[in-house]
Amino acid sequence: MDIQNNVNNVTGTGGSVATPTAGNGEGDVSAMFTRLLVAQVKNQDPLAPMEANQFVTQFAQMSQVEAMRTLANLSAATARTQESMLVVTLGSQVGSQVRVRSEKVELGDAGVKGGFKLESSASEVGVILTDGGGTEYKVSLGAKQAGDVDFNIDPAEHGLPPGNYTLRVVADSGEKPPVELDGNLQSVRLGTDGRVILTIAGIGDAAAADITRFLGRSNQQRTYSETASPQSLPISKRFQS
Template sequence: MSIDSVNGTASTASTNSTSSGSSSDGQSINQADFLSLLVTQMQNQDPTSPMDSSQMVSQLAQISQVQATQNLQTSLSSLVSQIQSSQVADSSGLIGKTATVPSSAATLSDGSLTGAVNVTTSNAPVAVQITDPGTGKVVRTIDLGTPASGLTAFTWDGKSDDGSQLADGTYQISATAGQTAAQTYVTGTVSGVGSAGSDNGTYLQVDGVGGVLLSQVAQVN
């Protein structure tokens, strides 16, 4: 008699424990439950048709593997949680510093806005365009010359191309290096840190931008 053939119920529980790690009623079955079930099956086996020992060993190995996997997942989850807590604590030292982060929008405050352009091609003419999001009109173009590759900083004084002072608020920014669009960054003060969950890690709250993942920060000063 095989381990899967006692009273029907045992067969269902055994099958589920090896294939999905749960019993037929949806409750979790662990290694101790499986061993208890196995002992019961052995006590009630037909003497004329004893249990197949190779099948028993195979099923024991499967339930042990399931249990080991569950233990590993628990350990990894705990480790990730500890790392995230440590990273948030370490990042708290960035509060009050300025961070340069990727963004296509920036806040003009007290007539000043600072940012940067990620230049990937050396000696290409680089220009920043400031756009009024309400009208969609480019209000200022800033010529950055032909810088070397890397982050090239820029500052906007809040004035339009005709020299008039524009109101504080949020503006769209974009950049080109030659004929190619370039990534724009904005510089703001770090006002807080937090956890964005196991998939994303730590984030910084940057004034004028919002929450930005720590992994996306280009510079901290």
């Protein structure tokens, strides 16, 4: 018996195994697996046929592969949908003050606000700012208790020239907590890799996962409905309780 010819007849190649065409990859794999399995059954040794459990095992393997590929596709689609929804959700927060994990800041005339968390009390805590040339400026915060610590650094008061700085916190206890900085959320967009990217004034780009707190809008950024007089509001707004 010419096994190769029989396999070719079953797979419909006439001389070589058909290459799956582009399209539904899962369907192509399933169809090819089925054709090869039929060819295997048709050309098995009559004196030593395959056992039933071997067929069941092969079918189970095919089902597992298809299920895993389907799950992977669904997971990818779900992730894309969630990222898109996150852009819409965070987009409504543009103009708000946020606190974000970051060690880099661009100083101008305005001060830099932020915070960190101490696991234990320290008698001396400081924030060290390093400029692009490697010059370090230390701002002493004094003794601090364990817990959340906020700071507000005035560049003029501490002789900090405008520019880009890297921040780190030091304590005499040896603790080096990560720094969180405050800034205005300016824009939200999707990157080329599908991840959400936030642009924060004075800080730059950050990931959505880096946001630790939403601080709300300042009084100068109140919405129209909050600042407009009753006479300038639509009638439907004037009489709302």
